[in-house]
Amino acid sequence: MLGLFVSLYWYGYASASTRPPSTNTATYTTTFVPTPTVGGVHVFVPERVNVRSGPGTYYEKVGVLVAGQIATVVGRTSFGEWIAIRYPEGTSDVAWVYSPLILVRGMVLEDLPEVESPPTPTLQAVPLSGSANPEYTSPPTRLPTFTPAPPIAQPTFSTPEFEGGSLPPIVLIGSLFILGIVSGAVAIYRQRR
Numbered sequence: 001m002l003g004l005f006v007s008l009y010w011y012g013y014a015s016a017s018t019r020p021p022s023t024n025t026a027t028y029t030t031t032f033v034p035t036p037t038v039g040g041v042h043v044f045v046p047e048r049v050n051v052r053s054g055p056g057t058y059y060e061k062v063g064v065l066v067a068g069q070i071a072t073v074v075g076r077t078s079f080g081e082w083i084a085i086r087y088p089e090g091t092s093d094v095a096w097v098y099s100p101l102i103l104v105r106g107m108v109l110e111d112l113p114e115v116e117s118p119p120t121p122t123l124q125a126v127p128l129s130g131s132a133n134p135e136y137t138s139p140p141t142r143l144p145t146f147t148p149a150p151p152i153a154q155p156t157f158s159t160p161e162f163e164g165g166s167l168p169p170i171v172l173i174g175s176l177f178i179l180g181i182v183s184g185a186v187a188i189y190r191q192r193r
Contacts, residue, residue, distance in 0.1 A: 041073040041106035043085055049101045054118045055082030062095055063087060071097075073104060075115030084115045 051063040055077045065071060074084040074094050083102065087095035096117075099109065 041104065041112070042070045043073055043083060043097065044103045044105055045069045045071075045097075045101075046103060047101065049097050051085070051087050051095045051097055053095060054121070055084075055096045056117075056120075059096070059118075059121060065097065065102075070105075073107075073112060076109065076112040077117060078114055080109050080112070082117075083109075083112070 045065045045067060047067050049065050050061050051065055052059040053062050054060075071085040071087060071089055074086060076083050076099070081099055082096045083099050083104065084094050084096055087093055094115070104112070
């Protein structure tokens with residue numbers, strides 16, 4: 001084993017000494033890659049989230065924050081379900097994100113200041129008829145009329161009249177039951193004998 005080690009050492013030493021000197025020398029330089037930092041309270045987006053002009057889904061969607069993005073926090077609604085952020089980052093514009101979909105960093109959610117939400121958007125009036133002319137009146141719509149259903153026939157069952165000496169079925173069933181009890185008693189009596 002020692003001989004193998006010595007021979008490998010000698011081979012490496014000998015091959016290094018017989019090689020011509022290298023003219024190419026590699027130098028390594030480190031490259032600085034800046035990382036985005038936000039000072040103060042900010043939100044972190046774990047997954048894509050919509051950004052709205054106000055705290056509610058009835059407000060207009062103004063943008064999207066994708067996974068990994070961060071934004072500066074301005075405040076929250078009174079119950080904390082919506083968070084006001086600077087959007088786009090670096091401007092004085094305020095937009096809103098739904099708080100269960102983001103992470104607030106730098107402060108506890110309840111400690112954020114309450115921000116007054118913008119007025120609720122008013123929806124545009126849409127004409128009910130197909131025409132925008134207010135003098136136009138559509139013809140009256142014919143409403144369906146009520147037609148009563150036909151009466152339901154309910155079957156009635158009559159009890160049969162026993163005429164001509166025929167026996168009712170209960171008499172036949174009862175006599176077979178008594179005959180079965182008597183035959184069972186006879187069978188038991190024969191086995192004991």
